Amino acid sequence: MTHQTITVRTKAVVVAVHDVSLTVRVPGDRTPSRAEAQHLLEELEPGVLDAACTPDTIDHHRRAEVLDVLDVQVLAAGAEANRAL
Numbered sequence: 783m784t785h786q787t788i789t790v791r792t793k794a795v796v797v798a799v800h801d802v803s804l805t806v807r808v809p810g811d812r813t814p815s816r817a818e819a820q821h822l823l824e825e826l827e828p829g830v831l832d833a834a835c836t837p838d839t840i841d842h843h844r845r846a847e848v849l850d851v852l853d854v855q856v857l858a859a860g861a862e863a864n865r866a867l
Contacts, residue, residue, distance in 0.1 A: 791853040797844040800835040 806822055808814055814822065823831065 793849040800839040801841040
């Protein structure tokens with residue numbers, strides 16, 4: 783059986799789930815629903831949520847996922863690849 787040895791250049795992302803608490807001022811005297819609270823968090827200035835996510839707040843990691851394959855290069859084919867493995 784013959785093989786090829788390739789290099790794949792890719793973009794990947796690793797997702798870290800953080801457990802954070804943010805203090806946010808809300809108008810009115812009623813407690814917002816969870817959906818309203820989520821909307822308030824989504825409307826925060828860029829960087830506020832990022833700043834709250836620190837190495838100390840990591841709850842768990844999800845596995846890396848490929849976003850896009852940018853390039854594929856063959857390094858060795860046929861008998862050369864078989865010797866490399």
